[in-house]
Amino acid sequence: MLLKFLGTGTSQGIPVIGSHHPVCLSKDQKDKRLRTSALVTSDSGKKILIDCGPDFRQQMLMNNEEQIDAVLITHEHNDHIIGLDDLRPLIFKNKSSMPIYCNSRVAAEIKNRFPYAFIEHKYPGAPSFDLFEIEDAFTLFDEVQIRPIDVIHSEINILGFKFKNLAYITDASKIDVEEKKKLKNLDYFIINCLRKTEPHHSHFILPEVLELVEELKPKQTYLIHISHHLGFHEEVETELPDNVHLAFDGLEIEF
Template sequence: MEVVILGSGTSTGVPVIGCSCEVCTSDDPRNRRTRSSILVEHAGAYILVDTATDFRAQAIANNIPKIDAVCYTHTHADHVHGIDDLRCFNKLKGGAIPCYGSPATCESLQRNFPYIFKPSEGAGWRPHLEPNAVTGDFDLFGLKVAPIEIEHGKSMIYGYRFGDVAYLTDCSGIPGYSMEKLRGLKLLIIGAIRYQPHPSHFSLGQSVEIIEALKPERALLTHLGHSFDQEKTGAELPPNTGLAYDGLRITL
């Protein structure tokens, strides 16, 4: 199985428009962060998590040849608004692409993007997704996928566990029953937005506490804001923990 970090940035991306801080003006390409998303490659299948605002650029930068399924974490704009560019992958596939999410996520996608779910209505070249509301574990191409309920401010959203890999992008709390589903991980990818506390995202310190509690073999921080420098912040992290960066590929 391979996991590709397509995007590692918070909702604004980094650099932040109009900002001239050290990280936003850094020469290190790893400090240039598109909106958060990953690709899971398993048994020849390509599973996309979220269609981030920068999805088109991510697909081109990483030479994504096809998309077999999309798992949505939630419907905030930074995780969804690249959705229209799935139409090129529908063309490559020659049909609809299944998407997965909580009942609330599937309902919200269908309400906000009716043309994607009812492609027979109207004219033009549009994406076509088949919604699958999931509330428990499911199978994708022989891989066990577990939705993991996590707190994101006042909402409950999904993270996902794919085999021994978990992806928890926008997270401000993890209920005990979800912690239990995150034991024995080879890789944990978890959000950390900044050093200071935030109402709907873990700070760096809070994410490190979760990593220390779950003890995955390796951990990567994602959904990163512009207070984190790949080199400087990376050096402050515990062993086997690092900052994700766009284009990073992990083979498991």
């Protein structure tokens, strides 16, 4: 299986509009981050999208991707779902509704924000979604086993996802003891890291992530949902432990 990082930035992306912060002015492509999203390709070639934010269309075109077979949604914030309407060309090509997997709260929010996708008599060109509520581990396409990870994002519970021995978690600020048991000794641990210092109410910062890495002992860790306040990609890479890396847009991991 393969995981490609379609985006690794925060809700504002990098560069931030109007910002003159040095990272926002960087010429290094690794410092240019679209909103966080990933694409998992199964052994048989099925494409599973994790989150569908405002940069989805651009991400698909930049990566020459032409197919999505299912969508996993971590939570309902706009930088993770507002691009769902841009699935329309793929829905039309497949001549079938797009399956979307999420928790019940997120399902209700998707219906609220995209009501035209669920009405009985749709206008021509409207998308069509099939919502499936995640309650426990499940299998897609008779081949991809997915285990949800319940994490806390400020005051709401959101989902991470575990495939084989890889876990993908974004927008977390706390992980309870029972859920941490699912994350011990991973081959790949993908986790949000907003900045180096100054605690945040809804996101992990670097010291908290490094503490998690020490506790969970993954073989390799990749940081996502990165803001410009974390610093220049190349500089931060030299400061991290050997088994911890900054992900960047377009990076692929085989697992």
